[in-house]
Amino acid sequence: xxxxxxxxxxxxxxxxxxxxxxxxxxxxxxxxxxxxxxxxxxxxxxxxxxxxxxxxxxxxxxxxxxxxxxxxxxxxxxxxxxxxxxxxxxxxxxxxxxxxxxxxxxxxxxxxxxxxxxxxxxxxxxxxxxxxxxxxxxxxxxxxxxxxxxxxxxxxxxxxxxxxxxxxxxxxxxxxxxxxxxxxxxxxxxxxxxxxxxxxxxxxxxxxxxxxxxxxxxxxxxxxxxxxxxxxxxxxxxxxxxxxxxxxxxxxxxxxxxxxxxxxxxxxxxxxxxxxxxxxxxxxxxxxxxxxxxxxxxxxxxxxxxxxxxxxxxxxxxxxxxxxxxxxxxxxxxxxxxxxxxxxxxxxxxxxxxxx
Amino acid sequence: xxxxxxxxxxxxxxxxxxxxxxxxxxxxxxxxxxxxxxxxxxxxxxxxxxxxxxxxxxxxxxxxxxxxxxxxxxxxxxx
Numbered sequence: 474x475x476x477x478x479x480x481x482x483x484x485x486x487x488x489x490x491x492x493x494x495x496x497x498x499x500x501x502x503x504x505x506x507x508x509x510x511x512x513x514x515x516x517x518x519x520x521x522x523x524x525x526x527x528x529x530x531x532x533x534x535x536x537x538x539x540x541x542x543x544x545x546x547x548x549x550x551x552x553x554x555x556x557x558x559x560x561x562x563x564x565x566x567x568x569x570x571x572x573x574x575x576x577x578x579x580x581x582x583x584x585x586x587x588x589x590x591x592x593x594x595x596x597x598x599x600x601x602x603x604x605x606x607x608x609x610x611x612x613x614x615x616x617x618x619x620x621x622x623x624x625x626x627x628x629x630x631x632x633x634x635x636x637x638x639x640x641x642x643x644x645x646x647x648x649x650x651x652x653x654x655x656x657x658x659x660x661x662x663x664x665x666x667x668x669x670x671x672x673x674x675x676x677x678x679x680x681x682x683x684x685x686x687x688x689x690x691x692x693x694x695x696x697x698x699x700x701x702x703x704x705x706x707x708x709x710x711x712x713x714x715x716x717x718x719x720x721x722x723x724x725x726x727x728x729x730x731x732x733x734x735x736x737x738x739x740x741x742x743x744x745x746x747x748x749x750x751x752x753x754x755x756x757x758x759x760x761x762x763x764x765x766x767x768x769x770x771x772x773x774x775x776x777x778x779x780x781x782x783x784x785x786x787x788x789x790x791x792x793x794x795x796x797x798x799x800x801x802x803x804x805x806x807x808x809x810x811x812x813x814x815x816x817x818x819x820x821x822x823x824x825x826x827x828x829x
Numbered sequence: 830x831x832x833x834x835x836x837x838x839x840x841x842x843x844x845x846x847x848x849x850x851x852x853x854x855x856x857x858x859x860x861x862x863x864x865x866x867x868x869x870x871x872x873x874x875x876x877x878x879x880x881x882x883x884x885x886x887x888x889x890x891x892x893x894x895x896x897x898x899x900x901x902x903x904x905x906x907x908x
Contacts, residue, residue: 569885569886654904654905654906655904655905655906657904658901658904658905661900766857766861767857768855768857768858768861769855769858770858773858773861773862774861774865776842776866777862777866777868778865780842780869780873781868781869781872784872784873785872785884785885785886787876788872788875788876788882788884789884789885789886790886799886802894802897802901803889803890803893803894806893806897806900807889807893810893
């Protein structure tokens with residue numbers, strides 16, 4: 474973001490909703506249903522509680538350093554060496570998420586819509602848009618995102634309403650059929666996605682009105698929770714828990730099952746959402762490395778960073794099943810470690826520092 | 830053919846960006862830029878030539894998966 478660029482609180486909330494929603498919505502219904510079955514709603518309720526906890530922890534930390542990013546104040550809290558290591562962990566996490574998004578985008582495009590087009594074409598187009606936007610500055614992106622978010626949310630609600638007559642309510646009963654352990658395990662992936670609201674640690678210096686930052690993140694988590702709940706109940710109601718747990722892209726299947734072909738609308742807004750998410754994490758990663766390495770401008774790292782995340786998106790997973798396994802078993806714990814555990818440690822150190 | 834196209838692409842990137850950076854006389858920026866670019870080039874050529882290289886994703890998996898297995902067995906059983 475250029476110096477002096479600022480976004481409003483609503484734009485920040487919309488931003489966070491977009492970045493969590495666009496990827497979580499792809500896999501959450503099937504991954505959660507695989508473990509929690511028809512009790513996926515209960516897993517989502519647990520995920521909401523965790524998401525709100527991360528929202529409060531990250532906002533509390535961000536509010537203590539409203540004009541700095543986490544990479545800048547981590548060394549002040551933990552000492553130079555440990556602080557730099559923690560800063561590097563955040564920077565790596567942002568880049569890592571960026572190349573994971575690139576891969577998810579390419580996989581959905583090449584397995585559903587543009588099946589004849591090679592993967593790398595989707596990746597290259599998206600990364601070019603991302604680079605161009607970062608060179609221009611992203612204040613305009615935040616504005617555009619606020620405009621796209623409402624159609625995105627409306628699409629999910631509409632999709633639910635259109636498919637509602639075909640849903641079988643008995644697919645959702647009996648309630649609490651699964652043991653608590655499986656419901657909790659099913660809650661981990663959605664909880665981890667909701668923890669992405671911790672991106673506020675990089676965004677807060679650019680928010681104009683920095684009062685009650687916790688409301689920015691909490692509202693975002695609640696909005697995403699409701700959409701996740703709608704889509705999960707919709708897919709279970711429509712296909713039953715058994716089929717839902719086997720679907721590769723359950724939300725997309727739900728959209729395709731409507732007579733109005735809502736999948737094309739879903740795709741239009743989803744592509745925009747993925748672009749925003751990629752740009753946000755690419756920006757956050759580039760900015761984090763820039764501050765970590767003491768460079769004067771993040772623009773220096775845009776092109777080499779783009780090359781690196783493009784190739785890593787291609788050589789990190791063998792196929793889509795490998796990527797789904799990774800989404801289920803590795804990615805959630807990794808981002809919970811960064812977004813919740815590291816952030817909580819930093820908050821504790823900042824509280825201790827204040828007491829001293 | 831892919832290797833040639835890749836080489837042309839990298840030459841173009843270097844020709845466009847390096848002179849601007851050198852003109853700015855910021856040694857640190859030139860060094861960081863070059864290191865990240867070289868890393869990207871190594872991974873790109875290895876990918877095109879089918880050579881497997883250690884990958885950060887693999888490192889994340891190696892660190893996280895033991896914890897993931899324990900949590901899975903504790904909460905959801907082995908299934």
